[in-house]
Structures are given as C-alpha cells and as structure tokens.
Amino acid sequence: MFRRYLLRRLVHVIVLFAGISAFSFVLLELAPGDFLGEAKLNPQMSPATLAALREQYGLNKSLGQKYLSWIGSAARGEFGISFAYNLPVSKILRPRVSKTLQLTLSSLLLSWFIAVPLGVWSAAAHNGFVDRAVGVAISALLATPDVVLACLALLMAVRLRAFHSANPVLPVAVLTLGALPILLRHVRAALLDVANQPFAQVARANGISGAGLWFGCLLPAAVNPLTSLFGLSVAGLISSSLLVEVLLGWPGVGPLFVEAIAARDFYLVVDSVMLSALFLSGGTFLADILLYVFDPRIRMEL
Amino acid sequence: MDSLNSPRRALAVHGLTKTYHAQRSWLSLKRIEFNWSLCARSKKIDSARMSYLSVVHALRGVDLELPAGKTLAIVGPSGSGKSTLARCIAGLLQPTSGEIWFGDQSLLPARAAHRYVQLVFQDPGASLNPRFTVADALLEPLRAAQSSTRSSCFSVAEGLQQVGLPAALANRLTSQLSGGQKARLAVARALAALDPDGPAILILDESLGSMDLCVRAQMINLLVDLQDQRALTYILISHDVSLAAHMADEIAVMAEGIIVKREPRVSWTGISPHV
C-alpha cells in the first residue's frame, strides 16, 4: 500500500518535471535576446562569424529541437552546455549544488526545530507574556524583507569583523530567521485549532496535561495541516537562498543563476530552474511521506 | 390492495440497486468483489485490506410500494442501506439501476424528484446554514430550483405558520433558534420545496432520533397534523423501533441492501430488526 502511494507520488513528480522544463524553455525563448546578443554589438565581429557561432551553439534551432537536444544531453548526464564556461552544465552545477544544499537543508531543519517547540509553547501559554513577546518578534521579522535581513546581518558581521564568506553560520542564520515567522504562526494556529476540538477537552478531562497533552496528543493531530506547510517552506527557502547567497557571497547555485540570466546562458538557466524544481518536488515528496506516516486517515483514503 | 391503480399517487420502486465503485487509479492492480456480511463473519478479511476492495453493493434490488397518505417505517442495523435508499428516492443519489415511480411520474433522472420528494436529515439543526435568516432558509430550495413563479407565490409567513413557528422569526438568524425551532424550520423548508397542491413524500432520515423528548413529541404531533392536512406520505427511517411502531402504518426491515420483511403496524410483534 505504501509502495503504491509512493509510486503515485513519483509519477506526479515526473509529470511535474516535464511540465516545468517545457514551461521554462518556452519562457526563456520568449525572453528577448540570447547569448550572442551582446556580441552582435561588437563591431569587431563579422556577421559571418556570428552566424557560424550561432550555428555552433545551436541557437538557430527551433524550440522543439532545442528541447529534444536538451533531453538527449540530459540522458547523457550533461544537461546541456554552458556557453559562457564552455563546459557541460552538470559539471558546473555539481559543486554549487552541494553548497546550496548545505544551506537549505540546515536552515530547513533549524527553522522547524525552533518553530515547533516555540509554537507549542506559545499555544500552550497563549495570550501569556511569552506568547505576546514572541508574537511581536514574529511580526517584526515578517515585516522585514529578506534583502534587508541579509544586509543587516552582513553589516553586523563586518562591523564585528566576523565575516567570512565560507562560513555557513551567517547565511543559515539569515535564512532561518526569514523562514521562522510563517512557520511559527502556522504551528501556533494549527495547535490552537486542535486544542479547541472535543477530543482535546476529553484528554484534559482524563487528566492529561502539560507536555504529554501538547506533544503526545495535540501535536500529532496537528500534523496534517503542517505537512503542506513543510512543502511550502522548502519552496520559500529555495527562493530566499538565491538572494542570500548572492548577498553574502556564498558559492552556491544562486550567484551562478543570476550571472547566467544576465548572460542569457540558456542551458545553465534552464538547469538551475530545474534544480529549484527538484528541491521543491523533493520537499513536497517528503511532506507526502510524512503525511502518510503521521495521518492514518490518509492511509485509508488511498 | 392495488395501490398503483388508486387515483391518488403512490410511490413504487422496482429493482433499485446502487453499487459504489471506488476510485480506479491506473495503478490499482486488484479488484475484489465485496460482500458486507461475508466480511463481518470472516476473520480473514480485516480492515487493512479493505482498501483493496473497490466495489460496494449498497442496495441490491429493492422493491417498494407505498400508497399515498400513509407512513412507512424502515428499520434496520447501520449499514443496511436505509439512508442510501432514502437518498435515491429523494433524488440525491443516482441509482445504478432500477425504477422509481410516483404515480405515473418517473422520479429518475434524479433532478425530477425534488418537487415530489424531500428529505429531512438527521440533526435538522445542522442542515441549516447558520448565517442565513429564517426567511432565507425557507426560500433557499425555491431559489435553487430556479422556479421564479413559485418563489414569488411563496409566503414566508404562511410557511412558518404551517409548522407552528411565529411569523416574527422570519428575520432571525438560524443559529439563534432553539433546537425545537430548528427542527420545525427543517420541516418547513422541506414543505416549501414541495409542490404545494400535489401530494408529496417526506422522508425523515433518523430525524427524530436524538431529539429531546419534549421536542420530539411536539414534532410527532406536527407531522401527524401535516399528514392529515396535506395528505403527505412519510417514509420514516429509524433505528428506534418504538418510534417506528408508534408512527407508521407499515414497517419494513432492511438488511444488507434489501428489504427482508414488511408488516403492517398492527401485526408488528416487535421482533428485533436484526435478522
């Protein structure tokens, strides 16, 4: 039964990938200019050379042909060629991916590990002092854009002479603080919602209280809405990490992506988009598995 | 008693079946026929495997005839198909096969049934939208049927008066009514949707089950009076045999999707409905 569920989810993911890749191809094609656009302005390049380069890079192919040749290249493990670096894209992306994964995974885990206990505490003591204080902090963080957070962090680190672009602490901290408010709010809301259900009152009537009540009884019942949040939080982290990597100089996929867009490095851009899609799908897939594990009703609805 | 030839309309159900097919995904590999009673008696088929089962026979060929103006009670254990039968007759579910006739009017396809058959649900209060006013709740079925002539002819005050509610309640929110008032409103709503002149069927699906005794007594009196005034036909579905024995002219016992026994009230010996 579990295998069937996994299989179904996997099929969804594959279909999703096909869709995203096609979609990004179309979008990029629609965007004006291409890799050799700047070269066109260069008076030292003759039109003949330009045409020859175009032919070589395959920029003259139709959209469908480009897509097919990309798929062929993907099958070979190269995922296209970067025009700027003149290397297969996979070779360029591999080291960068692991760097980005370091950041995203750490902040994902850290933000959830802080949000859940803090959310339980807020809900258990709701409208008390801790809850209100945390609420104010959350609102402040929520109102602050990621850019501002990153710049503030950078400023602080530089002033303290503690900044080093190879140190992951700062980017992880910024990403976590950016993701925390929404998670915390939702965890608190989901728990308060569960706490008003009849079975919560019955648990209290049976004398269950404190940590046993909140972690043993209420949190498992709140998992269902929180798992969808999990998938969304992965998506949020990916887009934030792009920004944070660029601002804090972390050698992940982010800076590469921005460069590639500016240079119209077609395949590099498409592959970076596919990578984000991969992270997102991985996140939602994980969320689906968690949902299956934690909510028995899902298992019945198969 | 040749009910179908009587000048007053009568309900006739022939060979009604309802089969549920679980959602078929192209990844589903097995389809096993399922029989409720077999499951109950066999220890081998446990609930963990139930998700492989994809066919459920809720109704297995129900035949029913009911003369107008009478009350039929349907009793039986849970899972016997009573509610499914009610919903099929009321036009809320499309049966898989079979016929439903009300006099010479066929009640299939399902949409044709609403003018002649209305269903009052269990817990009538919960079937009312709490943000509606009482007047809205009464007019809702008429608006849904998109019958503008009937909407304009319908008088909210009269509708309320019929069930013993004061006309002054028309602008109250339904959430502000008491349990008894909500129950009366549910009946008023059902009556509003029915054809005012013609004979009609009211199906009470466990509606009187969990009510307070005083409210239930008042509702029984109301229903009895309405039946006399408007020649309504009632189908009362209940797991409470004493209620069935009190109100009905005939009692039918259902089990596993078919009617297994049918007796007039006077000869009802009170044997347990669990055959």
Add this chain to the structure above:
Amino acid sequence: MSESEILLRVDDLSVTYRAGETYLPVARNLSFAIHPGEVVGLLGESGSGKTTTALALLRLLPKSAALKGRARFRGVELMEASEATLQKIRGAQISFVPQEPLLSLNPVIRVIHQVSAVVRAHTRLTGRQCRDKAGAALEQVGLASERLHRSYPHQLSGGQRQRVLIAQAIVSRPSLVIADEPTGSLDRESEQAILALLRSLVDQLGASLLLITHDPSILAAVADRVMVMYAGRIVESGPQAEVLEAPLHPYTRGLLECLLDTAQAGRTPDDRHVRAIEGSLPDFSSLPPGCAFEPRCQDRLPCCREADPVTVLSGAQQIACFLYGLPQ
C-alpha cells in the same frame, strides 16, 4: 447512609456564563450528594445545564464561566483546588465519559495508546506497563483482540468507540464516573449493551456513576436515584422508581408522558398524537423572576410567577415546586 459516607457533596453550585453584556445563569443553586457505589441519573433536555454541571465539577469550563458554590469530593474542595490537584483528580478519581465518540477520540493515534496515555498521566509506570494496563482495560470493556487495540478510531464502529471512551475512564480505577449521554448516537442494541457494561464496571470497581441523559428509559434499567433538571435547576430528585413511576413535579410528569411505549393510554390506536408539553425552554438571558417552568405548567399557582420555588422534602424525594410547599 451517614454523612461521612458521602463521596461528592455539592452545595449551592452556580455557573454563570458571560457573553458580552449579558449574563447567562446556566446552572443555579444546585445541591446534591452522591454516595459511594450509587448510580445517580441526571435527567434533562439539551440546554438544561446538565453537561455544564459535569464540566463544572471537573473545572473544565472556559474562563468566561463564573463558578460559585462548593463541591466537596473526598475532602477536597473542588471549586478551590489548584490546577495541579485537579489534574491528579481528573481521570484518576473522577473520570468523564463524553458523548459523540468519533469527535471525542484523537483521530491520529491508535486506540491503545490513547488509553495508555491516561495511565501514563497518573502513574510512573514504564511504557510497556502502561500499555498492559490499557490492554486490560480494553478487554474489560469488551474489546479483546490485539487488532482492535491497534486500530484507529475511524476504523471502529460507534459502539466500539464508546467502549474505548469507557476504557479510558475506568483504567485508573476512579471512584466517580460521570457519563454524559453515553448512548446518544447509538442504536438500541448497542445502547443496552453499553448501559449493561457501565453498570457492571461500576459494580466491579465499587465506584459511583453519574449518568447524564435526556432519555428516561435509559435510567429505568440502571439508576438508583434520579435528579431532574430544568433550566439550570434541579426540580425533582429521589429514588428512581418513585421519580419515574410516580413523578411529582409537573415537568417530570409532562416529560414522562412524552415517552412513546408507555403513557399513551386513552388514545385510539389511529390517533398518533403524543401528549406533549407546549412551548420550549426559556431563554437563559431573560429568565422570569419566578419558577422557570411556570409558562408551560398546567398546574400553575399565582405565586409561581413571583418567586422561585425552594426545595422541599417529601419522603425520600426532594422537589422544587409550590404545589408541595407554599412559601411562608
């Protein structure tokens, strides 16, 4: 039974809800006592304040409810006890069997773990020992198989879920079990089975049972004493046989006449009408100054509109009605 043998003594308990500017006196001046080993029925319609009374004893009402009065349970004053003391009492000495079994069980936790959670809350046993105790309690209520223990609530039938709730209530061997409409959503057969189960369990435990219901026929089988509530007051109480067969208060009489199988004598077989009490429960926000039942009462006296009747003893029964004791 002597004074020292009273398990729960409630004196003048009142619960008032505050909704904005209005005050709703949901329970007014309740006084009763429960003795060890007794089964007391609390009879009343929805809105009469019976569930509120039960929750008030366990102090589980929301903060908007103001409590007044006293409730003494085994030497502990429940209305003044600290939350810590109450947590020790709830589930272990006074336990609660709620209505609506599907909503009252946690949907994502297996049934055995829900019962063992109650054990864990009150003892220092290991996980394995808690589960063993829970298993024993589930067997006691008739759910013996391992497969049932490991089920989730939605996989069980209504009757089975109600049994799980009862297992949760008795696993810590309480002295008082409060059962709130335990058979409300069940069909007749399951109803009888659950009642028999409750009766046998409290006999085994030597505990008392406070059975809250709106259906007098349930009480006929199990209750020793019956208290009738109307609009937040106890209007009549006494031994079960006397209250249900020879009721004194006009409300109790009217209520019992609504029963279908019994009191329809004098009607022709074709007359399906039932004798009913006209009118409905009063609105709590605008209770009349006198007896709350007066507007619907057939036997009203002029003084009923002016003052609230005081409880009068008539034999073993207590009754709050001017018919049985005029004001001085």
